[in-house]
Amino acid sequence: EADIYQTPRYLVIGTGKKITLECSQTMGHDKMYWYQQDPGMELHLIHYSYGVNSTEKGDLSSESTVSRIRTEHFPLTLESARPSHTSQYLCASSRAGGDNEQFFGPGTRLTVL
């Protein structure tokens, strides 16, 4: 079982609130990723990091930001949540090497009212 954790699992908040979704892994992986998943749709990469102090935007444009100050921690922040941000957010990590799979956390289901 993969050791990657996300909190909270479920979050319901009002429009305009600032939120941070937490993601931590204990596997020592350099690579970490954030995906957005809507029902019936593929996962879309919104942010990734190849190591400490390295962050990049993914294929899907997102108003969120990320940071990577420690190897094990990769939080995602929304400065001002809107209903359009309602979705499931999945965090993942992987070792170096293209043949290595990504390990996923359980996800955070965000609802913005």
Place this chain on the structure above:
Amino acid sequence: AQSVTQLGSHVSVSEGALVLLRCNYSSSVPPYLFWYVQYPNQGLQLLLKYTSAATLVKGINGFEAEFKKSETSFHLTKPSAHMSDAAEYFCAVRLGAGSYQLTFGKGTKLSVIP
């Protein structure tokens, strides 16, 4: 550019019947291919992966997939469906060793009828 197509957003099989979930990819370089399973309210779990070794790959829970370069396919099969196989299945492709990003298909929801 790479893409993944999963044929059938919803597949229903009877318990004990063959499971076949289809995945086709497009890639200009030899790909790495993955199948993941997602149970309700959970993250994705790796079922199996193809990394240019054997073309027939065996995974967990009795699943296997065959890489067919000529057909650009990586279909997932299981000889006998079990009720616990009901979940959503995602095929994903990665472009070679230099890329760490995965491109996912839209997923196939598998229902198993008793």
